[in-house]
Amino acid sequence: MAYWLFKSEASTWSWEQQVAKGEAGEEWDGVRNYQARNMMRQMKLGDLGFFYLSQKDKKIVGIVKVCAEAHPDSTTDDPRWECVDIKAVAPLPRPVTLEMCKAEPRLADMVLVNNTRLSVQPVTEAEWALICEMGGYSG
């Protein structure tokens, strides 16, 4: 089981839109970055991820699950780009902001804190557990 973080801008794709897709989930399409794509290629069915809102909100608002492994991105004919499908699992009772992550010494090495521009990121098991705790989410 691996853990990930999916970054989205609320005006492009919000948590509410993700939740509205229900069990069927939705393609995490539109990624045009090799690093981010490579992360998605490594994802397995059932892997969990955080849903992070960039720009205005800058916080982790929910938990998502990978419900389809990497496949061609339907929004382009370019065979280089692939994506996974994810579905909403649960909202975080208390959203965890970027500020909180930066203020937490144990998250100093987190990709979210250090490489702000990567839109799909790996999360370690320790980081996952800590952020769930900070967010009041007990699984």
Added chain:
DNA sequence: GCCAACGTTGGC
């Protein structure tokens, strides 16, 4: 709205 950081493109 600005700007730093980063990725990508294209000329040589």
Added chain:
DNA sequence: GCCAACGTTGGC
């Protein structure tokens, strides 16, 4: 294959 120019992202 290098590197300058350019575009985009995202925090502030």
